[in-house]
Amino acid sequence: MPVVLFLSVLCACGTGRERGNREVATGGGRPLAVASASDVPGCFVVGGELYGYVCDVLRAYAEERGRELDFTAGSSASLIRKALGEGELDAGVFLAGGPGNGMSCPLWTTSYVVLAASGRLGGDRGLAGTVGPGRVVMQEGFTCTVTYGQVLDSLVGARLYIAPDNIYELAAGLARGESDFLICEKGEAAVAREFIPGLKVVYEFDEPVGIGLVFSSEDPASYHDFKEWFDTYRSGDAHAALSEAWSGRSPVGLFGGSGRSGRVPGGISVWDGMIREIGLREGVDWRLLSAIAYRESRFRHDVVSPSGACGLMQIMPVTARHFKIDQRLLSDPRVNITLAAKLLRSIEESLGMTGAAEEDRLSMMLAAYNCGIGTVQNARRIAAAEGRSPDSWEAVSHCLMLMGDSSYACDSLTYRRFRGYEETLAFVADVKRTYAAYCRTVG
Numbered sequence: 001m002p003v004v005l006f007l008s009v010l011c012a013c014g015t016g017r018e019r020g021n022r023e024v025a026t027g028g029g030r031p032l033a034v035a036s037a038s039d040v041p042g043c044f045v046v047g048g049e050l051y052g053y054v055c056d057v058l059r060a061y062a063e064e065r066g067r068e069l070d071f072t073a074g075s076s077a078s079l080i081r082k083a084l085g086e087g088e089l090d091a092g093v094f095l096a097g098g099p100g101n102g103m104s105c106p107l108w109t110t111s112y113v114v115l116a117a118s119g120r121l122g123g124d125r126g127l128a129g130t131v132g133p134g135r136v137v138m139q140e141g142f143t144c145t146v147t148y149g150q151v152l153d154s155l156v157g158a159r160l161y162i163a164p165d166n167i168y169e170l171a172a173g174l175a176r177g178e179s180d181f182l183i184c185e186k187g188e189a190a191v192a193r194e195f196i197p198g199l200k201v202v203y204e205f206d207e208p209v210g211i212g213l214v215f216s217s218e219d220p221a222s223y224h225d226f227k228e229w230f231d232t233y234r235s236g237d238a239h240a241a242l243s244e245a246w247s248g249r250s251p252v253g254l255f256g257g258s259g260r261s262g263r264v265p266g267g268i269s270v271w272d273g274m275i276r277e278i279g280l281r282e283g284v285d286w287r288l289l290s291a292i293a294y295r296e297s298r299f300r301h302d303v304v305s306p307s308g309a310c311g312l313m314q315i316m317p318v319t320a321r322h323f324k325i326d327q328r329l330l331s332d333p334r335v336n337i338t339l340a341a342k343l344l345r346s347i348e349e350s351l352g353m354t355g356a357a358e359e360d361r362l363s364m365m366l367a368a369y370n371c372g373i374g375t376v377q378n379a380r381r382i383a384a385a386e387g388r389s390p391d392s393w394e395a396v397s398h399c400l401m402l403m404g405d406s407s408y409a410c411d412s413l414t415y416r417r418f419r420g421y422e423e424t425l426a427f428v429a430d431v432k433r434t435y436a437a438y439c440r441t442v443g
Helices: 054-066 078-085 122-130 140-144 146-154 169-175 186-195 220-233 235-248 272-282 286-297 316-320 333-351 358-371 373-385 393-403 421-441
Strands: 031-036 044-046 049-050 069-075 091-095 104-110 112-117 135-139 159-163 181-183 198-205 209-214
Touching: 031 054, 031 078, 054 069, 054 104, 054 209, 054 235, 069 078, 069 198, 104 220, 104 333, 112 169, 112 186, 122 198, 122 333, 135 140, 135 169, 140 146, 140 159, 140 181, 159 198, 169 181, 169 186, 169 198, 181 186, 186 198, 186 333, 209 286, 220 373, 272 286, 272 333, 286 333, 286 358, 286 421, 316 333, 333 358, 333 373, 358 373, 358 393, 358 421, 393 421
Parallel strands: 031 069, 031 091, 135 159, 135 181
Antiparallel strands: 044 049, 091 209, 104 209, 112 181, 112 198
16 A cells, blocks of 8 residues: 555644743744744745755754744745734844844854856956846845945846745746846855756855844743754854855755756755655655655755664664665665665554554654654554554554653553654654645645
8 A cells, every 4th residue: 555645734833822931932842933034045945845044053943942843934024023022923034133122143144146057157257247238136135235236336237137936946047048147145056056957156245144033022031042052053063064055165065965966946855856766666655755854864865863874764774674785775865765665665564554544644654764663553552552542643642652751651561661752743743744845836
């Protein structure tokens, strides 16, 4: 039986929040609600997924605090300020010099560059000499810079256009010859070059653009909690790698370097072709595999976790041995993705949930992918012993939590304690939400 599709939209917003204590600062399990203003560069969508330095930093914080990230890009600055004042948002992302209520944290300093298709000259010819009478497209956010006025003064012979489109769509249009040059933030340029062959940076602007995170004045605890976390995080290796990638300086690119494809608008990652092929062969929806790859590795093929999980899909060596594959091959993306697909099929067969609701079956499969089929089967047995349906994810997820509660005992069963239930529940919710987004945006 093929892995099922899950098409529901999963989103939630917390309202009516209490404020001022450590439990609230770390979320109490509710989503971290953040919105970025429309003039903030470097927060953008490709294939239904958010990209950018700021997005990745906030994801890291949310994961550390055991929360989901509810992030909206391109919002009205005035609406964000209103939502912050009413406590409907935890934080807003603004350009430096935005609303200053004393609870703002500088996040990132970036700059703009000019992209062109290969064959265009750059180098020491200056901006006017490089662009000439060409067609130049830019996003609205660039008009908020001092540099924009200089561009208007210097590019008197060029045709200038301000476009509201997604940066990826603009870059794809650049590659197709619909424009000659594209002005975008350097992290956006890095992604465009990773996804679309034949683009290059031909000019770099000097003006620094600062981006900051502003917290609601009603929630000082969240501000201090984030600031404490960020002060530690930005001194570590993970942040250094993130900065390198989003500045465009990373020698291996944002997605591990190899496997770059001739991507077209409407895809998900540089691995689309390979994942589609393997998903079709193994009977697993390629968008589900992509959602897992995004959650596990952010589409990086050379990641190894502290526990030894490897590659795009974070496959453990024991899984390779189970399927009689040399674990030294786990860094090969094709092997890694194939093992993930085979593991999902094996889990589905082991669960034997014929007739169960598709959402429950998918949730159970993802939980088993994360914490092991044995742990999920234990939780299902506890659910049955408690008089609840072992095919209900609501019941089984509750029993996973009970398995981590040292004060709980099920007298009729023997089972192993499970301390990692929070990570598993977050994994299931995150993958399902990403999968739903991919199902809405790609076929």
